[in-house]
Amino acid sequence: MTSQFGPRLEPRGGVTFRLWAPSAERVDLVIDRPQPMQRREEGWFTLSVPSAGPGTRYRFRIDGELDVPDPASAFQPEDVTCPCEVIDHAYRWRTADWRGRPWADAVILELHVGTFTAGGRFLDVIDRLDDIAAGGITAIELMPLADFPGRWNWGYDGVLWYAPDSAYGRPDDLRALIDAAHARGLMVFLDVVYNHFGPEGNYLGRYAKPFFTSAHRTPWGDAIDYTVPQVRAFAIENALHWLDHYRFDGLRLDAVHALVEPGGLQMLRELSAAVGELATASGRAIHLVLENDDNNIAVLDPLTDPPRGQYRAQWNDDYHHVWHVLLTGESIGYYGDYTTDLRGLLARVMAAGFAYQGESSSHRGGAARGGSTKHLPPTAFVNFLQNHDQIGNRPFGDRLVTLAPDEAVAAALTVLLLAPMPPLLFMGEEWGARQPFPFFCDFSGELGEAIRRGRRSEFEAHHAAVAAKAGADALPDPLGEATFRSAVLDWTARDAAHHRERLALVRDLIAARRTHVVPRLGDISGMEAAASWSGAVLQVRWRLGDRTLGLLANLSADPAARPRDGMQGVPIWGGAPAERLGPWQVHWMLGEA
Incomplete structure (x- = not known):
């Protein structure tokens, strides 16, 4: 992979340093002393240093007055404002023949490296990979790693997009984690943020003013201007950097609705196409996923492989919101959009993916949201009951198990893990962890x-x-250390009886998914499904090839009569349904198409 940004190790020794600084009059490379860099066309400055190599520490001095890190630094041994380190990305992979897994296999566990274990580092995660794989999880998704200010952070305040934060270890430690995951058959995805830079340690506005445009504002300030070719290349090369140098199996792009035009959608298309070329050249399966509050269906295409400008799937916030309202009764904020027709919207997310498909959203001031999903298969929607946002943006970071009855949560998991949409769990959810995941940072x-x-x-x-x-x-x-520490998973809690029971349930559900559902997902070209209610009983049918997958669920705390036209077929979960369904009782069946 060739790139415009970051230091380049030369085949015959030495390093060529590069910086795009169109707003600077002069740039010096600072290693042991300042050395003037040569101005090139279009705002580029370069300098080749024969004596430099892996391990060399450096910074750039702008106009003789401000020392800044390389925005494409591959590693910051100290912090975002400290000297960068030149990294050799050569690595002896033990799993060099790993080519990934099909998207239909995906059962994802989202995790935050710093709080997933008491050690909080890449190498510590390796110690838990056997537990993850034994439960049937097929992929882990790491919250953002881009270098952030301070000792701890969720990762969405990343400033140096190419550098894994040193709080978690060195670049080769991250590669060792991914290598170990692949050895266990686990895909590894990375959450990346291309809609803003963190509020501390970003100096691009000083020496590369075209990077931003004041014509468009975001919650974080001036928008990144992706109409500028160099800016577009910076994000696209960053995606390729993680996928090539670290062999991630895919990326989840954070909040792309905040990529304020001009240029945002063009960058997304070009990024997907570039990743498709990498996948073709390497023979690897690479999966791109979005978070997009606009429910923009035009960017979704789960079936084209490798990608050619679109994205495999989207995190489905609608699914979370409607289930959260059902389970907790909460109606604050965006949950208010799901209270007036709760059952109708729940039926729609089960049978069609998005709840909002062009309807106006009260929470968004009456603006229309989304479009028809009839052409999209179930694999276009990543469903979840919890994730970092939905837990951590609550005042106390409280998890769903502390807000809803245990039997209701178990029923919701039984629906989530056997439905044909790829499911995502948040770390500890597989065994019912009750400890919070509050918001934390270290500014x-x-x-x-x-x-x-x-x-x-x-x-x-x-x-x-x-x-x-x-x-x-x-x-x-x-900002308190106690807040950060409160989020660290207590793995010893899994030994409690109720946690063992929840873990056994989740493992059995994932095993049933692998046997009965996954083999029927690969060739589905659209959503053929229907959902209806009979009192408190939800009934859903999906056509999966030559079979119909059926769900029958009493989503209430009271017994309910089985619908007279109830789904027929071979039970794959819950046994054959009786005439009356118990509270929160869930049945799954496979029938003839």
Whole structure:
């Protein structure tokens, strides 16, 4: 893979350093002393240093007054504002013949490296891979790794997009994690953020002003201007960097609805096409997934392999929201959009993917959202009951198991894990972990205080009842080490009887999915499904090739009569349904198409 950005190791020794700095008059490379770089066309500065090599520490000095890190730094041994380290990406892979897995196989576990284990590093995750694989999980998805300021962070404040944060280990430690995952048959996906840079340590606006446009604003400030070819290349090369140098099996692009035009969709198309070329050249299966609050169906195409400008699937927030309202009764914020026709919207997410397919959203000021999904197969929708956002953006980071009855959560998992859409679990959910995952970061000074004030005002504005009951002072300090530590998974808790039972349930469900559902997902070209209610009983049928997958579920705390036209077929979960279904009782069947 050739790239424009970052240091280039020369075949005969030495390093060529490069910086796109169209707004700078002069750029010096600082290793042991400043050395003037040569100005090239279109704002590029370069300098070849024969004595440099892997391990060399460097920075750039802008106009003789400001030392900045390389925006394409491959590693920051200290922190975002400290010197960069030249990295040799050569690595002896033990699983060099790994070519990935089909998307239909995906059962994903999202995890935060820093809190997944007590050690909080890449190598510590390896110690838990056998547990993950034994449960039937086929993929892990790492929350963003791009170098962020401070000791801990969710990862969405990344500043240096090409550098895995040193809090988790060195680049070869990340490669060792991915190598070990592949040895166990696990895909590894990475969450990447192309809609903004973090608020501390980003100097692009000083020496590369065309990187941003004041004509469009985002929640984080001026929008990244992807109409500029170099800016577009910076993001696309970053995606290829993770997929090529680290052999990730796919990427999840965060909040692409915040890629404010001009240029956002063009960048997405070009990124997908470039990844498709990499997949073809390497013979690997590479999967691209989006988060997109707009429910933009035009960018989705699960079946074209390798990708040619579109994306395999989207995180389905609609699925989460409607199930959360059903299980908890909450109606604050965006949950309000799912309260007036709860059952109708739940039937739609089960049979059609998105709940909103062109209807207006009250939460979004009446704006229309989404479009028809009839042409999309179930594999276009990544469904979940929890993820980092839906837990961590709550005031106390409380998980679903603390908000809803245990038997209701078990029923929801039974639906999630056997439905034909790829399921995602959040770390610890597979065994019913109850500890919180609150928001945390490690900023200082006025920025840190602004974050504290912002979290408190949001808490008081959107969670007034909770605030009144708990008191604003009870809100976890987002900058406090205790808040970060509270999110670290306690793996010893799995030994408790109720956690063992939940883990056994999830493992059995995933095993049933692998046997009965996954083999029938590969050739589905569209969504052929129907859903209906009979009282509190939800009935859904999906056509999967030469079979019909059927769901019959009493989604209430009271017994309910089985529908007279109930699904017929061979039971694959829950046995044959009786005339009356018990509270939160779920049945799955396979019948003739």
